[in-house]
Amino acid sequence: MARADTMKAMILPEFGAPLRLATVPVPKIGPNDVLLRVRAAGVGLTVVIMTANPGRVTSFPRIPGHEVAGDVAEIGSEVSHVKIGDRVTCHFYLTCGVCRFCRSGRETLCPASPGNVGMASDGAYAEYMAIPARNVTAIPTGVSDVDAAVAADAIATTYHACREEARIGPGDFVLIVGAGGGVGIHAVQMAKLSGGWVLAADISDDKLAAAKECGADALVDVRRGDLASQVSKLTGGRGVDAAIDFVASRETLEGSLKSLARAGRLVIIGSRPTAVFGVDSNFTVDPRHMLASMLEIHGSRYVTLTEIAQTLELLRLKRIRAIVSRTFPLERAEEAHELLRKNALIGRAALVLAH
Ligand SMILES: [Zn+2]
Numbered sequence: 001m002a003r004a005d006t007m008k009a010m011i012l013p014e015f016g017a018p019l020r021l022a023t024v025p026v027p028k029i030g031p032n033d034v035l036l037r038v039r040a041a042g043v044g045l046t047v048v049i050m051t052a053n054p055g056r057v058t059s060f061p062r063i064p065g066h067e068v069a070g071d072v073a074e075i076g077s078e079v080s081h082v083k084i085g086d087r088v089t090c091h092f093y094l095t096c097g098v099c100r101f102c103r104s105g106r107e108t109l110c111p112a113s114p115g116n117v118g119m120a121s122d123g124a125y126a127e128y129m130a131i132p133a134r135n136v137t138a139i140p141t142g143v144s145d146v147d148a149a150v151a152a153d154a155i156a157t158t159y160h161a162c163r164e165e166a167r168i169g170p171g172d173f174v175l176i177v178g179a180g181g182g183v184g185i186h187a188v189q190m191a192k193l194s195g196g197w198v199l200a201a202d203i204s205d206d207k208l209a210a211a212k213e214c215g216a217d218a219l220v221d222v223r224r225g226d227l228a229s230q231v232s233k234l235t236g237g238r239g240v241d242a243a244i245d246f247v248a249s250r251e252t253l254e255g256s257l258k259s260l261a262r263a264g265r266l267v268i269i270g271s272r273p274t275a276v277f278g279v280d281s282n283f284t285v286d287p288r289h290m291l292a293s294m295l296e297i298h299g300s301r302y303v304t305l306t307e308i309a310q311t312l313e314l315l316r317l318k319r320i321r322a323i324v325s326r327t328f329p330l331e332r333a334e335e336a337h338e339l340l341r342k343n344a345l346i347g348r349a350a351l352v353l354a355h
Pocket residue numbers: 095096097098099100101102107110111112113
């Protein structure tokens with residue numbers, strides 16, 4: 001059956017505007033691209049932030065969405081490593097593939113990157129999306145579309161953070177700040193899988209209960225008092241070997257840093273642009289404390305495509321579970337965004353597309 005020339009998509013018509021449903025042309029692909037028939041798209045804070053933080057979206061109207069599971073519907077003339085019908089997910093960064101960062105497994109630092117999928121190119125809130133073939137990786141049999149879409153960012157991000165930045169080993173005390181959120185809830189599981197004893201911090205009963213259900217060893221209710229003193233109590237005064245902060249406000253960053261044991265690692269993943277959240281998240285570091293305890297502060301920027309493939313394998317082996325609390329049809333994307341703005345979503349949400 002011939003494919004229609006047009007498709008349904010949720011478009012961001014201009015900066016700061018709500019998304020609206022539109023009928024737009026199916027994207028055309030270049031020789032090194034693939035066209036995906038979108039099955040599911042993850043919905044996370046990154047999309048909400050990009051609609052309100054200047055500079056991320058390069059032109060309007062734009063179709064957001066970068067956590068995708070879809071079938072390959074068409075391949076460019078130069079593409080040989082995927083074929084029509086393959087089920088794939090994708091890497092969120094558009095990269096050059098040849099610079100020193102791209103060639104050393106640090107492609108999220110590519111200085112030639114034009115930006116991200118769903119911001120510098122149209123994304124997955126649509127029936128079809130075009131993407132460079134270099135960005136896609138196969139979804140193993142047995143992993144659902146929704147789980148695979150969420151794996152591409154919300155789960156894979158924690159794989160890199162736990163393994164490469166926090167360097168969690170057996171018996172390490174690990175603090176997860178924002179443990180009930182879309183990425184944090186998977187970090188609780190990944191830190192456990194890495195051998196950590198996990199302290200989960202959050203600010204609602206539902207989110208703390210979800211973190212507990214995902215294996216957290218101790219809960220820190222930040223409404224009940226200072227983060228660092230609660231961590232100190234729970235670790236017998238020792239502090240944590242790693243703190244991974246998905247909130248990254250001034251309060252949580254300073255609290256996380258104060259919670260570190262000697263040689264501890266603070267890993268920053270959250271991002272709270274002042275333009276979106278209305279408050280400055282710059283925080284204070286005591287250099288003498290850094291020196292005396294040989295502390296480390298890491299920024300953890302997404303993953304490599306290989307790490308996405310490894311994450312999908314963990315899902316296939318059921319070593320980790322995708323926590324998706326709500327799904328919506330494409331045209332109700334704004335409803336999911338509103339829940340995110342209100343911090344009222346446990347785990348991830350996803351759009352499921354009917355074709
Ligand atoms: Zn590059």
